[in-house]
Amino acid sequence: MFEPPVQRLVDELARLPGIGRKSAQRLAFHLLNAEETDAVRLADAITSMRREVRLCTRCFNVTAEEECSICRDLRRDTSIVCVVERAQDIPVIEKTGEFSGRYHVLGGAISPIEGIGPDQLRARELLDRIDAENITEVIVAANPTLEGDATAMFLARMLKPLGVKVTRLASGLPVGGDLDYADEITLGRALSGRKEL
Amino acid sequence: MALYNDQGIVLRSYPFGEADKVVIILSPNRGKLRTVAKGVRKTKSRFGGRLETLTHVDLVLYEGKNLDMITQVSIIEAFPTLRQDLDRVVAAGTMIEVADFVAQEDEPTLRLFLLLQRGLRALDGGDVHPDLLTGYLLKAAEIIGVAPALTHCAGCGATDGLTRFSFAAGGVLCDRCRTPGSYALREGLTGYLAAIATSDLSALPEPDLSMSRESLGVTRRFLEYHLERGLDSMALLDA
Numbered sequence: 486m487f488e489p490p491v492q493r494l495v496d497e498l499a500r501l502p503g504i505g506r507k508s509a510q511r512l513a514f515h516l517l518n519a520e521e522t523d524a525v526r527l528a529d530a531i532t533s534m535r536r537e538v539r540l541c542t543r544c545f546n547v548t549a550e551e552e553c554s555i556c557r558d559l560r561r562d563t564s565i566v567c568v569v570e571r572a573q574d575i576p577v578i579e580k581t582g583e584f585s586g587r588y589h590v591l592g593g594a595i596s597p598i599e600g601i602g603p604d605q606l607r608a609r610e611l612l613d614r615i616d617a618e619n620i621t622e623v624i625v626a627a628n629p630t631l632e633g634d635a636t637a638m639f640l641a642r643m644l645k646p647l648g649v650k651v652t653r654l655a656s657g658l659p660v661g662g663d664l665d666y667a668d669e670i671t672l673g674r675a676l677s678g679r680k681e682l
Numbered sequence: 683m684a685l686y687n688d689q690g691i692v693l694r695s696y697p698f699g700e701a702d703k704v705v706i707i708l709s710p711n712r713g714k715l716r717t718v719a720k721g722v723r724k725t726k727s728r729f730g731g732r733l734e735t736l737t738h739v740d741l742v743l744y745e746g747k748n749l750d751m752i753t754q755v756s757i758i759e760a761f762p763t764l765r766q767d768l769d770r771v772v773a774a775g776t777m778i779e780v781a782d783f784v785a786q787e788d789e790p791t792l793r794l795f796l797l798l799q800r801g802l803r804a805l806d807g808g809d810v811h812p813d814l815l816t817g818y819l820l821k822a823a824e825i826i827g828v829a830p831a832l833t834h835c836a837g838c839g840a841t842d843g844l845t846r847f848s849f850a851a852g853g854v855l856c857d858r859c860r861t862p863g864s865y866a867l868r869e870g871l872t873g874y875l876a877a878i879a880t881s882d883l884s885a886l887p888e889p890d891l892s893m894s895r896e897s898l899g900v901t902r903r904f905l906e907y908h909l910e911r912g913l914d915s916m917a918l919l920d921a
Contacts, residue, residue: 501700502721503700520726572767575744595773595917595918596770597772597774597775597776597778597914597918598693598694598735598775598778598779598782599694599915600775600779600913600914600916601917602917602918602919629731630734630735631734631735631736631765631771632735632764634766634771635768635772638766638767638768638771642768659726661726662726666728666730667730668729668730668731668732668757669732669733669755669757670730670731670734670737670760670762671730671731673762677747680794
């Protein structure tokens with residue numbers, strides 16, 4: 486046990502994902518020994534994030550405004566929407582520089598095993614956006630897992646009757662990978678999704 | 683602490699640490715295995731898609747204090763057709779949920795493993811029989827030891843006048859044994875269920891679509907009553 490103010494910080498840090506008691510102690514003592522301004526800056530970053538950040542009213546990305554910067558950007562193609570499971574997936578796709586449409590954060594994936602269905606996701610909100618924003622293509626960028634695939638199949642079933650083109654991110658071999666190590670499922674998908682040169 | 687070989691069907695997995703996953707596997711030899719796969723969430727993981735849910739895999743594991751660590755994995759059966767159809771995936775979800783709930787760690791579960799394997803194979807084939815899930819649930823009930831009495835009264839063993847059905851009593855009841863809360867099933871339903879219960883999943887009797895829905899409903903509620911929990915995955919079937 487440490488003095489109460491230190492112990493309190495250790496306890497709080499240890500509640501964070503991936504932080505054990507030992508790491509929490511190390512972080513707490515680092516902050517104790519650091520410049521006071523550093524510790525205040527960290528505390529301020531945490532409180533202002535909690536105070537200012539909310540969900541974009543259109544796509545449910547995290548934002549400090551009514552709508553996120555991507556939805557507000559007039560240069561983006563509004564007819565294409567990329568559906569992701571979590572807001573953290575958006576920067577990853579943005580980094581590719583290959584996508585110029587808008588996003589829709591579902592808030593998870595359909596899980597047949599855990600009984601997570603479309604009602605627990607923001608599928609209805611996506612449906613509402615189709616007409617309102619004249620969306621012609623939906624790219625499903627859910628993880629290439631059983632749950633992600635189930636989500637993609639559900640969205641295709643929901644949106645195709647409306648005349649919306651529904652596509653899924655291709656899955657296959659990672660760039661720089663070795664064919665020797667590829668598993669049958671991944672290699673099978675790479676073969677069925679092969680491209681003509 | 684030692685290396686050992688085993689095989690099993692991946693029931694589910696969840697993220698663990700930075701890039702790892704805890705993978706729950708149904709092994710015929712060891713029951714439910716709780717394992718960890720290091721780095722499996724990275725795109726260049728050597729495990730790739732081999733540890734996806736619903737894959738029958740051959741494993742080399744390193745015995746750990748809490749979780750055994752997967753060191754090698756190869757696919758025995760991947761059920762690729764099943765994965766491409768939402769309805770089949772949802773049905774497979776129910777099969778997995780039941781197996782996951784019933785299996786225990788360190789308890790061999792050969793019968794449950796074979797049932798799950800047969801169920802998934804049937805879902806991976808051509809047309810799916812409308813009573814496949816009912817058959818699976820009835821056989822799972824039998825393995826757990828709560829198979830409903832369908833051809834004789836659960837109270838006295840009589841074989842005629844079986845007009846009522848009771849979850850608590852464990853199946854059909856004759857007029858004499860009827861208990862409060864037991865209810866009348868539509869005519870022919872118990873016979874229909876009995877035929878399903880005694881058939882192999884790959885050779886189920888000719889389906890009667892007017893019976894299929896109700897037989898699944900009764901079987902589901904019967905199993906839920908005896909498991910003392912709802913089957914979450916079946917909510918998706920209702921949706």
